[in-house]
Amino acid sequence: MTRVAHIPYLEKRPSGFFFRRRFPKAYLGIKNPGPTSALCLSLRTDVLSEATCLVRALTALTDLAVALTTERPVDHLSSEHVTLLTELARFQIAAHEAVRASAEPRSEETANFAAKAEHAIQDMLRRALALGDRTPVIEPLREAAQRMGVSLDETSTGWRQLAFEALRVMMDVSRERERREVGTYEAPTPVFRSVMASRSATDTAEPRALSVQSAVPAFAIPAVNAFPTAPTAPKIMPSVTASVEPVVVSSSQDKSETPIRPPAIQDTGPSPQRPSSPEAPPSNDASLGDETAFRIKLRPPRLENIDLRDLSPETQAVLKNKPRGISLLEGIQLMKELKLAGYGEDFSVEQTGDEGAGKKWKSNSGSKANVCEKFWVEFVGDVPFEDADRDAIRDAMKILPQLPYQHSKGTDKFVAKNGFRVLVEELDAEEEHAEKQALKALGNGPDVTEADREKARLDARIPRLRAETRAKHHGYIKSVGKMLYDLQLIDQNPFEICSVPNKLKAKWKKNEEKRKRVCWDDRIYTLLESPAFQGPFEDPGEPLYWIPLLARFMGLREEEACQLGPDDFGTDRGIAYLDVKVLDANNVKTLESQRRLPVHPVLIELGLLHLVEFRRRAGKHRLFINLTRGKTKGTYSENFTKNWGYYRKKHGCYWEGLDLHALRTSFNSDLMNEDKSDAIRCMLMGHEPADEGARSYAQGVKLSTLYHRICNIDVDVSMIARPFGDPTSAAQRGKVVGIRSVAT
Numbered sequence: 001m002t003r004v005a006h007i008p009y010l011e012k013r014p015s016g017f018f019f020r021r022r023f024p025k026a027y028l029g030i031k032n033p034g035p036t037s038a039l040c041l042s043l044r045t046d047v048l049s050e051a052t053c054l055v056r057a058l059t060a061l062t063d064l065a066v067a068l069t070t071e072r073p074v075d076h077l078s079s080e081h082v083t084l085l086t087e088l089a090r091f092q093i094a095a096h097e098a099v100r101a102s103a104e105p106r107s108e109e110t111a112n113f114a115a116k117a118e119h120a121i122q123d124m125l126r127r128a129l130a131l132g133d134r135t136p137v138i139e140p141l142r143e144a145a146q147r148m149g150v151s152l153d154e155t156s157t158g159w160r161q162l163a164f165e166a167l168r169v170m171m172d173v174s175r176e177r178e179r180r181e182v183g184t185y186e187a188p189t190p191v192f193r194s195v196m197a198s199r200s201a202t203d204t205a206e207p208r209a210l211s212v213q214s215a216v217p218a219f220a221i222p223a224v225n226a227f228p229t230a231p232t233a234p235k236i237m238p239s240v241t242a243s244v245e246p247v248v249v250s251s252s253q254d255k256s257e258t259p260i261r262p263p264a265i266q267d268t269g270p271s272p273q274r275p276s277s278p279e280a281p282p283s284n285d286a287s288l289g290d291e292t293a294f295r296i297k298l299r300p301p302r303l304e305n306i307d308l309r310d311l312s313p314e315t316q317a318v319l320k321n322k323p324r325g326i327s328l329l330e331g332i333q334l335m336k337e338l339k340l341a342g343y344g345e346d347f348s349v350e351q352t353g354d355e356g357a358g359k360k361w362k363s364n365s366g367s368k369a370n371v372c373e374k375f376w377v378e379f380v381g382d383v384p385f386e387d388a389d390r391d392a393i394r395d396a397m398k399i400l401p402q403l404p405y406q407h408s409k410g411t412d413k414f415v416a417k418n419g420f421r422v423l424v425e426e427l428d429a430e431e432e433h434a435e436k437q438a439l440k441a442l443g444n445g446p447d448v449t450e451a452d453r454e455k456a457r458l459d460a461r462i463p464r465l466r467a468e469t470r471a472k473h474h475g476y477i478k479s480v481g482k483m484l485y486d487l488q489l490i491d492q493n494p495f496e497i498c499s500v501p502n503k504l505k506a507k508w509k510k511n512e513e514k515r516k517r518v519c520w521d522d523r524i525y526t527l528l529e530s531p532a533f534q535g536p537f538e539d540p541g542e543p544l545y546w547i548p549l550l551a552r553f554m555g556l557r558e559e560e561a562c563q564l565g566p567d568d569f570g571t572d573r574g575i576a577y578l579d580v581k582v583l584d585a586n587n588v589k590t591l592e593s594q595r596r597l598p599v600h601p602v603l604i605e606l607g608l609l610h611l612v613e614f615r616r617r618a619g620k621h622r623l624f625i626n627l628t629r630g631k632t633k634g635t636y637s638e639n640f641t642k643n644w645g646y647y648r649k650k651h652g653c654y655w656e657g658l659d660l661h662a663l664r665t666s667f668n669s670d671l672m673n674e675d676k677s678d679a680i681r682c683m684l685m686g687h688e689p690a691d692e693g694a695r696s697y698a699q700g701v702k703l704s705t706l707y708h709r710i711c712n713i714d715v716d717v718s719m720i721a722r723p724f725g726d727p728t729s730a731a732q733r734g735k736v737v738g739i740r741s742v743a744t
Helices: 024-031 048-070 079-102 106-130 135-148 159-180 190-203 290-298 313-321 328-340 356-382 390-400 418-441 450-460 467-484 492-500 502-510 523-528 545-554 558-562 601-606 608-617 636-650 660-673 679-684 692-696 703-710 737-741
Strands: 010-013 018-020 040-042 569-572 574-579 596-597
Touching: 010 692, 018 048, 018 106, 106 135, 106 290, 106 418, 135 159, 159 679, 190 569, 313 328, 328 356, 328 467, 356 418, 356 467, 390 418, 390 467, 390 492, 418 450, 418 545, 418 737, 467 492, 467 502, 492 737, 545 558, 545 601, 545 636, 558 636, 596 679, 596 703, 660 679, 679 703
Parallel strands: none
Antiparallel strands: 010 018, 018 040, 569 574, 574 596
């Protein structure tokens, strides 16, 4: 056996010429070709010139075949993963072609909509690639692996790499599907290529020419177009559009208003269309247009993610009868009912309602939902949600910051009886009139300065919506659209333009007065000299007397003080304490809010423990028995806040920023000014400590330690009266008095 000089892969053997070529190592790493490591073919000729031509042709073909077979998209994927991605792409395209081939004729609008749907999928995949969100390809990869009999470890780094590359593959597949939806096939069909190859072979081959397909083994012919002919029940990207929010189309280039044209991208192989889901409503409903029916097939409603029994019968009927076309008001109402039932934010997954969460949402965000129902419908109209006009939304966004600060606070003056636009116009007119009157009263005397005129203009202004509240209203209507999109009741969210990035919010805040809480200064003595602290007392448990003092001397939050009862007090080694806890229908802000606090000696001197014993003997459940819960939030503090604000305004001790919580802020500042243990300060305030030792190992902190720290709070109360009279002796001043000593 000899090799012919200067002709690679050509060998001369006694029986004639042979083509012999070793498999490259890269190919061996991809696939095991068999027991041998070389390809050896008889050329069936003894003529050197014929053998040379055949060897050159076979060399070129095997170069191409090996290159295609060993090609990997990225070096960090294993051979098994490369094969899996190849199978995934081939099946996706084959399934699409199978569905398209058997489909009935369709209108041009339906074809264009199908292409638009692919464009939306690409936007979603592009966003998923940007965020590293692999959710859209999890199910397709699992199904491809199941067909191939491959097991995937989804906890490994290799899985994340595979899923990320699968996103890119699915992007290419979607682009190809988009081209094919509008009838663009850039590569010839396999049949046509076969015909052209046969004609070329017939025209040029000599009687003794070697047939390429019979000479080259199967491994060398890449199966680029060998697609499955009858895929069974393909499930194409089942969770793509449900689990990832699509990229927002800018208003200047609205993709829904421009016809889809096939992008000029190289052929990446075949691609499949989504078959109809078994959960989709029937697409042949005479009341649905072709486009709407197709959209429903493409993205059927995912109502299994919520419990319909949590909704009103009217809303259930809407969901049953409107797989598409839910109106703006119906969508807002659906969101409100789901949040009242205690649902979370992510409706792309199955949820269960939480009664406690629903009550909390009503307390914190219920007012925004009520405004949303009226405000957006006024400007946009009760149109199908996804058909909301973007210019109308922009007009509403311009009006929103002009709403009065107290527009939903119950003040009759700021109620939008005739609509929000009319309300804003009335307030603008009132503001202008007040400014003219103020300037007229100021006059033009020689002592009037420009600063005086500027102050008159500022005093005439009516406070408008603050940036934080404005952003919350933007975010709420956007979240309604996201909820509908996740439930696949709409295919686009026009209220995406309501997004408020942090940079924009900061820009809004830049031009408004900061409202950070401040500490009470000497004006607290003006408060303490007001009637509520001077007596006489109809009830020794007057909330206007005790609750501000509890906030200032012990740092209690308003609701924590309002809900105190006799059973919340006790003694430990002679030190009186109170428990802030969740029991007995009490509410606390956070887990750390539940705490045991020593009673400040000033409060003991004023008679707080006498009040505790007085209520206990009377069999009362609360210290402040005349407090009532608010109708909106269901808390005692809701009504007390209104009463205390009215009281301060009536008696000349009202200042912006100096509210009840500012008394707690003053308590915190006093603790910080001592420059002692911050862990003790956090325990007294009910805050989470920053130190792990304080978080996990603070069980041994003694009540006496807290007591000595709380005694640092020093405010003169000599000018206020005692509901139970003065102490029996001056010696008791500053002395710790327990409940037992009070009872005796």
